[in-house]
Amino acid sequence: NAGVTQTPKFQVLKTGQSMTLQCAQDMNHNSMYWYRQDPGMGLRLIYYSASEGTTDKGEVPNGYNVSRLNKREFSLRLESAAPSQTSVYFCASSELQGNWNIQYFGAGTRLSVL
Amino acid sequence: RKEVEQDPGPFNVPEGATVAFNCTYSNSASQSFFWYRQDCRKEPKLLMSVYSSGNEDGRFTAQLNRASQYISLLIRDSKLSDSATYLCVVGPRDDKIIFGKGTRLHILP
Numbered sequence: 001n002a003g004v005t006q007t008p009k010f011q012v013l014k015t016g017q018s019m020t021l022q023c024a025q026d027m028n029h030n031s032m033y034w035y036r037q038d039p040g041m042g043l044r045l046i047y048y049s050a051s052e053g054t055t056d057k058g059e060v061p062n063g064y065n066v067s068r069l070n071k072r073e074f075s076l077r078l079e080s081a082a083p084s085q086t087s088v089y090f091c092a093s094s095e096l097q098g099n100w101n102i103q104y105f106g107a108g109t110r111l112s113v114l
Numbered sequence: 115r116k117e118v119e120q121d122p123g124p125f126n127v128p129e130g131a132t133v134a135f136n137c138t139y140s141n142s143a144s145q146s147f148f149w150y151r152q153d154c155r156k157e158p159k160l161l162m163s164v165y166s167s168g169n170e171d172g173r174f175t176a177q178l179n180r181a182s183q184y185i186s187l188l189i190r191d192s193k194l195s196d197s198a199t200y201l202c203v204v205g206p207r208d209d210k211i212i213f214g215k216g217t218r219l220h221i222l223p
Contacts, residue, residue, distance in 0.1 A: 031209070040122075042215035043158070043201075050209055058210075090157055099145035101211050105157035 002026050006091050006106035013081045013113045021076040021109050023091030031094045032074035033058075033103065034066060036087040043090070049074055050096075081113045115140045118204050118214040126220045131192055135217045137202030138184045147178055147185050148203040152216065158201055161187075189219075197221045 034046040045058030049068040092103040147164035164176040175188040205211030
């Protein structure tokens with residue numbers, strides 16, 4: 001079972017370059033999320049999508065855009081990368097069942113912006 | 115007060131010992147509670163959900179104290195493979211869950 005798949009696994013960008021991080025899930029989940037994780041900061045929510053066709057800002061949305069292409073795919077775009085966006089990015093998906101929101105994560109994308 | 119707070123550690127514990135972590139949360143309306151485990155340079159993975167009456171999964175026991183707004187994780191007979199960061203997770207808030215920053219555990223041989 002693939003679960004949540006992220007591509008690429010590693011990326012190095014120069015300041016000002018753009019790129020899109022891809023995420024796909026095969027669990028038929030409605031909700032998908034993008035987080036970044038920095039040392040000492042924990043997981044911070046960038047954007048999330050509660051269902052196909054909807055997206056909402058999380059805690060740290062500035063400098064990012066997202067697209068919920070279909071139920072399976074949720075992409076994160078950096079239009080003009082900055083060194084402050086050097087981080088590990090995780091995509092997650094979940095199926096909200098009442099109050100229970102168990103999230104399943106992809107393996108992460110390690111991004112360095114020089 | 116932060117939404118979810120954990121002692122960052124590290125906890126350095128000899129193999130075979132028992133170790134416990136607490137996590138406090140600020141939103142008294144929270145309804146769901148979890149412990150996730152994250153290995154170095156890997157993604158977080160669900161360790162166990164935490165139920166109101168407390169629950170056990172092998173060597174792991176989770177407890178919820180709603181009155182004092184904390185959850186706990188107890189690991190008995192610790193193994194070297196238990197070395198990881200343990201994330202406390204609380205929800206929901208606007209259909210989202212809130213992650214603590216994690217507690218690092220090192221099991222020493």
